Amino acid sequence: MTGEAAFYNDLHLSIAEARRLIEAGADSRHAAAHHPVVATIGSDGSPSQRVMILRHVDWQKRCLRFHTDARSTKLEDLAKNSTASVLIYDPEPKIQLRLSGSAIVHREGAAFDAAWHQSTNFARRCYLAEQAPGIVVAQPTSGLPEWVEGRQPDDAEIAPARDNFAILLFTFHSLEWLYLANSGHRRARWQWDSAAADWCGNWLAP
Numbered sequence: 510m511t512g513e514a515a516f517y518n519d520l521h522l523s524i525a526e527a528r529r530l531i532e533a534g535a536d537s538r539h540a541a542a543h544h545p546v547v548a549t550i551g552s553d554g555s556p557s558q559r560v561m562i563l564r565h566v567d568w569q570k571r572c573l574r575f576h577t578d579a580r581s582t583k584l585e586d587l588a589k590n591s592t593a594s595v596l597i598y599d600p601e602p603k604i605q606l607r608l609s610g611s612a613i614v615h616r617e618g619a620a621f622d623a624a625w626h627q628s629t630n631f632a633r634r635c636y637l638a639e640q641a642p643g644i645v646v647a648q649p650t651s652g653l654p655e656w657v658e659g660r661q662p663d664d665a666e667i668a669p670a671r672d673n674f675a676i677l678l679f680t681f682h683s684l685e686w687l688y689l690a691n692s693g694h695r696r697a698r699w700q701w702d703s704a705a706a707d708w709c710g711n712w713l714a715p
């Protein structure tokens with residue numbers, strides 16, 4: 510075990526490292542946690558997963574923020590079943606994180622307004638798409654109106670896109686950790702203890 514990371518046999522340092530990796534995902538587009546896999550439950554009960562960009566992390570509230578098209582299938586999923594999970598794998602330290610919880614969608618309000626204002630017109634452009642994501646189309650298409658393809662819309666042009674914009678707030682109550690190491694893997698899980706307002710962690714057999 511010589512040369513292992515300081516968190517190797519330490520639950521507190523392990524969750525601190527998990528937090529660091531997750532927060533890095535919102536701060537840097539080069540971080541592995543910048544594009545987690547977000548899973549929801551489809552209307553037929555089957556899991557549905559997709560990559561999403563992590564926009565913001567509020568560790569105190571255990572909340573991750575994502576942006577999406579308000580017409581997308583995942584929002585239908587969440588309206589029926591708010592259960593969701595988020596998967597992150599960082600290949601450099603070889604750490605997998607599995608977050609379990611639930612997600613809600615906002616299409617108005619302070620958090621929605623702030624997220625819209627923080628986005629660039631280029632990022633907002635995808636919400637100008639004429640059809641809902643996933644609709645069957647006759648021809649290959651970007652979905653964008655022709656006039657905006659290949660350029661950034663101005664403030665007046667982007668305004669209608671706001672109707673198609675939504676934020677997805679994922680709150681997690683469980684965090685599972687798997688660290689792959691030559692000396693022996695380490696697996697742990699923390700559950701949020703609301704009475705103690707703290708994480709309660711255990712080692713698991715990998």
Ligand SMILES: Cc1cc2nc3c(=O)[nH]c(=O)nc-3n(C[C@H](O)[C@H](O)[C@H](O)COP(=O)(O)O)c2cc1C
Nearest residue numbers: 544559560561562576577578581582583584642643
């Ligand atoms: C690198 C990458 C980043 C993506 N970021 C987002 C995102 O931030 N929000 C989003 O809704 N979809 C994003 N997507 C597209 C989703 O993976 C997915 O195709 C889309 O949201 C439709 O999913 P749904 O039909 O399950 O709703 C991204 C895809 C890739 C490959």
